[in-house]
Amino acid sequence: MTDVRDNPAMRSSVLVTMADTVPEREIVEVLGIARGSVVRARFFGRDFIAGLRNLVGGEVTEYTKLLADAREQALGRLVRHAEQLGADAVVTFRFSTSTVMEGSAEILAYGTAVRLK
Template identity: 55%
Template sequence: MTDATMMLTTTDGVAGRDIAQCLGLVRGSTVRAKHIGSDIVASLRNIVGGEVREYASLLAGAREQAIDRMVAEARLLGADAVVGIRLETSTITQAASEVVAYGTAVRLA
């Protein structure tokens, strides 16, 4: 997975490349809440069952934004890659969730 020239991986290294320098932890996060109208539609969909597309879309966008913010922090450190990436989601309130992306910024040899 790449973002322009930034290599992103969930593994502890990049296959075929050596890590020249470990720059440290980088992270990005966002807190999202759905619009009340979408909440009503999602609640109705919850009654019938199936995928709750309104929330799936919300969390997909939140994950992308958290990753983008993590990459921006890695770029400020001069990183070529972020390894060991993890994503976590937590509930802040009944109507809002936080998504955090974190990993280790590195320079590749």
């Protein structure tokens, strides 16, 4: 997993929540959609190991780590975008994943950038 020190979302003053509001805080301005995305492709070495693991069953840890790192990177990019918008928080935060082409996927982090009172 990505080191917390490498993730701007963990060092930022921008609060990120899946809730529609921030408890005990008032939203005074909606700044728009904040987003961050990353496209990751599979790697032959991981595919080979994952293929072997698939024969015996169980979690494919190589892909679990790949996607966890991609989510952290997308979240960090979302936070940077929110900061550029002048946001104090991002509410209604979500992740989305889609296939871009065979062997690669986009991880999208998005939410509503807001200013708090």
